Amino acid sequence: xxxxxxxxxxxxxxxxxxxxxxxxxxxxxxxxxxxxxxxxxxxxxxxxxxxxxxxxxxxxxxxxxxxxxxxxxxxxxxxxxxxxxxxxxxxxxxxxxxxxxxxxxxxxxxxxxxxxxxxxxxxxxxxxxxxxxxxxxxxxxxxxxxxxxxxxxxxxxxxxxxxxxxxxxxxxxxxxxxxxxxxxxxxxxxxxxxxxxxxxxxxxxxxxxxxxxxxxxxxxxxxxxxxxxxxxxxxxxxxxxxxxxxxxxxxxxxxxxxxxxxxxxxxxxxxxxxxxxxxxxxxxxxxxxxxxxxxxxx
Amino acid sequence: xxxxxxxxxxxxxxxxxxxxxxxxxxxxxxxxxxxxxxxxxxxxxxxxxxxxxxxxxxxxxxxxxxxxxxxxxxxxxxxxxxxxxxxxxxxxxxxxxxxxxxxxxxxxxxxxxxxxxxxxxxxxxxxxxxxxxxxxxxxxxxxxxxxxxxxxxxxxxxxxxxxxxxxxxxxxxxxxxxxxxxxxxxxxxxxxxxxxxxxxxxxxxxxxxxxxxxxxxxxx
Numbered sequence: 001x002x003x004x005x006x007x008x009x010x011x012x013x014x015x016x017x018x019x020x021x022x023x024x025x026x027x028x029x030x031x032x033x034x035x036x037x038x039x040x041x042x043x044x045x046x047x048x049x050x051x052x053x054x055x056x057x058x059x060x061x062x063x064x065x066x067x068x069x070x071x072x073x074x075x076x077x078x079x080x081x082x083x084x085x086x087x088x089x090x091x092x093x094x095x096x097x098x099x100x101x102x103x104x105x106x107x108x109x110x111x112x113x114x115x116x117x118x119x120x121x122x123x124x125x126x127x128x129x130x131x132x133x134x135x136x137x138x139x140x141x142x143x144x145x146x147x148x149x150x151x152x153x154x155x156x157x158x159x160x161x162x163x164x165x166x167x168x169x170x171x172x173x174x175x176x177x178x179x180x181x182x183x184x185x186x187x188x189x190x191x192x193x194x195x196x197x198x199x200x201x202x203x204x205x206x207x208x209x210x211x212x213x214x215x216x217x218x219x220x221x222x223x224x225x226x227x228x229x230x231x232x233x234x235x236x237x238x239x240x241x242x243x244x245x246x247x248x249x250x251x252x253x254x255x256x257x258x259x260x261x262x263x264x265x266x267x268x269x270x271x272x273x274x275x276x277x278x279x280x281x282x283x284x285x286x287x288x289x290x291x292x293x294x295x296x297x298x
Numbered sequence: 299x300x301x302x303x304x305x306x307x308x309x310x311x312x313x314x315x316x317x318x319x320x321x322x323x324x325x326x327x328x329x330x331x332x333x334x335x336x337x338x339x340x341x342x343x344x345x346x347x348x349x350x351x352x353x354x355x356x357x358x359x360x361x362x363x364x365x366x367x368x369x370x371x372x373x374x375x376x377x378x379x380x381x382x383x384x385x386x387x388x389x390x391x392x393x394x395x396x397x398x399x400x401x402x403x404x405x406x407x408x409x410x411x412x413x414x415x416x417x418x419x420x421x422x423x424x425x426x427x428x429x430x431x432x433x434x435x436x437x438x439x440x441x442x443x444x445x446x447x448x449x450x451x452x453x454x455x456x457x458x459x460x461x462x463x464x465x466x467x468x469x470x471x472x473x474x475x476x477x478x479x480x481x482x483x484x485x486x487x488x489x490x491x492x493x494x495x496x497x498x499x500x501x502x503x504x505x506x507x508x509x510x511x512x513x514x515x516x517x518x
Contacts, residue, residue: 007301030304034301034303048311049305049311052311106314107314109314110313110315110357110360110377112311112314112372113311114310114312115310115317115321116307117308119317120316122314147304150308151307158300158306159300166425180307217348217351218315218355219356290354292352
């Protein structure tokens with residue numbers, strides 16, 4: 001292990017404590033080591049990414065969208081409308097959920113998004129970051145720290161388990177995205193590195209075992225709504241950690257548990273569109289309507 | 299354990315809906331364009347496996363065509379690529395095959411350039427937008443497109459590899475990965491050399507002229 005490189009949460013926390021740095025600061029230094037590039041160049045590239053994320057949220061909340069399949073579009077605007085009036089879950093939470101949906105609707109309509117960590121889970125991180133930024137007055141520079149912290153959590157999950165639905169189901173996609181977003185929110189709202197990992201662990205535990213079951217194999221149903229709910233997961237997990245509530249199961253152990261659960265999952269429940277929502281009568285009917293072969297029974 | 303850096307997790311910036319079926323597909327098309335040498339007159343695309351079954355809903359065909367036209371995976375014109383191909387007078391045809399290939403997300407791309415050269419490329423989208431070119435004109439290989447690469451066609455005789463690596467060393471080009479593939483002993487072979495810095499046209503020519511057993515050098 002060189003200076004700032006870490007492979008799990010324990011190593012990350014150790015570096016944070018030893019150097020007196022936040023997770024985002026360690027992640028930036030790790031990226032400098034890995035890419036042999038300057039902090040300035042890395043942040044410049046990350047800023048381009050941040051702006052692409054911002055545009056995808058705005059596009060999904062302002063433009064009439066329809067996906068290529070015709071299955072989705074317009075729901076983010078509907079939820080945002082209610083969020084501005086009288087949402088039961090509160091304006092901020094409902095707006096964050098709507099913003100998250102917006103990005104995945106843009107994705108389904110062949111618009112431009114940023115995979116975070118994947119295209120199917122691309123809404124959660126930008127959805128909560130930009131919504132909370134408005135509420136808290138966070139500027140772009142602060143949001144870049146959020147992306148770095150999220151990247152640190154994602155890189156640990158990817159290295160030790162997976163961020164792919166085909167490998168470990170939706171827990172690895174929207175679960176990882178929620179964990180990344182929860183840790184980012186926690187750091188931006190003043191939480192310590194320990195608390196950030198607690199936030200990530202809480203979010204990941206909440207969706208442990210969640211399967212990847214896209215109707216007709218498309219990144220739309222149930223993916224778009226799972227991004228909205230992933231945003232809620234991230235917000236509440238961050239709030240719990242910031243309130244000082246620990247995760248009884250440490251982050252690293254949660255990641256390994258997610259991997260074990262992923263390995264126990266039938267291939268039917270890992271992005272093959274053969275189980276879960278995809279295999280319901282309605283799911284099958286949509287598949288047929290789109291001209292796809294019937295699901296092969298084993 | 300594999301290491302994931304910041305931009306493996308926060309990224310790529312891409313046109314949706316799928317990193318493998320759309321972004322990866324666009325990269326396959328773009329790689330095919332580079333290998334064929336650009337100036338495309340006609341392209342025939344055959345999609346296999348999951349590319350064939352869910353390709354339409356994921357815009358896989360549009361993404362590959364966008365790549366063939368030279369677009370990056372985050373180009374917002376990607377969804378209009380069929381129209382743009384027509385405008386650019388590039389003839390496009392697409393087959394959705396029921397055959398299965400080794401990898402579920404496989405595409406074969408045949409490109410005819412304006413000067414009449416035909417190149418056949420086979421490749422797979424292996425997840426998260428990453429790709430692997432597995433065949434060029436019937437010669438099996440592995441090329442990721444993650445790094446600048448040099449594709450050297452040659453005869454399988456002693457000394458050819460030495461020629462190439464020597465020239466690269468003199469030009470201060472650092473080799474990241476290198477693999478040699480051959481049809482059979484003393485027959486056609488191919489070297490795929492992935493480098494840290496791009497290899498210039500001048501160095502390509504130098505390699506081509508140096509050894510009579512080298513018949514083609516392409517930097518992509």
